[in-house]
Amino acid sequence: MEHGLAGDPGWAGVLEASALGMMMRESLFLYPLANLVHLLGLSLLIAPIGLLDLRLLGFGRVVSVPDASRLLTPWTAAGLFLLIASGLMLFSADAGPLVATDVFQLKMLLLALNLANVAVFRFLWRGHLQDWDRRPPLIGRLQAVLSLAGWLLIGSLGRLIAYG
Amino acid sequence: MVRPFATATVILAATNLAGPVAAHHGWSSYDAATVLTVEAPIETASYAYPHGEITIVSEGKTWRCVLAPPSRMDRRGLAQEMLATGTVVTVVGYPSRVDESEMRVERITVDGQTIELR
Numbered sequence: 001m002e003h004g005l006a007g008d009p010g011w012a013g014v015l016e017a018s019a020l021g022m023m024m025r026e027s028l029f030l031y032p033l034a035n036l037v038h039l040l041g042l043s044l045l046i047a048p049i050g051l052l053d054l055r056l057l058g059f060g061r062v063v064s065v066p067d068a069s070r071l072l073t074p075w076t077a078a079g080l081f082l083l084i085a086s087g088l089m090l091f092s093a094d095a096g097p098l099v100a101t102d103v104f105q106l107k108m109l110l111l112a113l114n115l116a117n118v119a120v121f122r123f124l125w126r127g128h129l130q131d132w133d134r135r136p137p138l139i140g141r142l143q144a145v146l147s148l149a150g151w152l153l154i155g156s157l158g159r160l161i162a163y164g
Numbered sequence: 165m166v167r168p169f170a171t172a173t174v175i176l177a178a179t180n181l182a183g184p185v186a187a188h189h190g191w192s193s194y195d196a197a198t199v200l201t202v203e204a205p206i207e208t209a210s211y212a213y214p215h216g217e218i219t220i221v222s223e224g225k226t227w228r229c230v231l232a233p234p235s236r237m238d239r240r241g242l243a244q245e246m247l248a249t250g251t252v253v254t255v256v257g258y259p260s261r262v263d264e265s266e267m268r269v270e271r272i273t274v275d276g277q278t279i280e281l282r
Binding site for chain 1: 191192212214233234235238
């Protein structure tokens with residue numbers, strides 16, 4: 001609060017001053033709880049999407065690509081949901097200073113790029129997963145590499161916010 | 165340990181203002197080689213996440229003292245009521261490399277009780 005941005009508070013300042021921001025700062029258990037949920041969400045996102053990316057790159061052929069996608073995608077989506085919900089809660093406690101931080105800005109940029117990658121992947125290859133192993137598309141495999149690297153980087157940047 | 169009201173003892177080895185831009189939270193953005201000890205009454209206090217904070221004024225200089233997360237302070241016996249405005253505290257901490265009015269508190273003494281905050 002005392003270290004909020006001077007002058008025009010902007011949207012981040014408004015969020016920080018909101019009832020949610022206030023509650024996140026003042027409740028003794030909400031902030032640690034949101035931290036735990038954020039970590040759970042990260043595990044739930046990164047393990048299935050990492051395994052799916054590896055499968056797209058040709059590892060673990062005992063499972064077909066369509067089966068791997070059907071099994072793993074819902075877990076990743078659940079993880080993403082937990083991450084966004086808990087992330088908004090954590091962000092609201094300290095939004096003003098956080099938006100001005102380079103690590104946080106980079107994390108949000110990479111998050112947007114990775115979500116765009118997911119959307120493009122689904123648009124391009126959703127109907128082509130059956131014959132992935134016979135003719136694995138180069139662009140699709142590049143997308144899997146970017147996804148794997150991107151999520152690991154986003155997770156690392158998130159952890160770095162606390163040490164910036 | 166009885167010292168005059170609002171007396172400040174500042175042990176300053178060197179002030180290093182150069183450092184990473186936009187550093188905010190971790191211990192790395194504080195100069196641990198410079199140990200400050202300041203005794204002064206609390207001007208403002210916040211017992212809030214991600215970390216508590218008090219401001220104190222000593223020798224005309226206002227210090228924003230970054231404390232620990234409320235859960236940790238509570239667990240170690242530093243209750244919110246102990247950080248009341250006007251209460252004289254002694255803080256031992258390190259100056260920020262980014263903001264010269266900010267310090268990170270390693271330990272705080274309130275009502276004769278010393279609480280470690282790291």
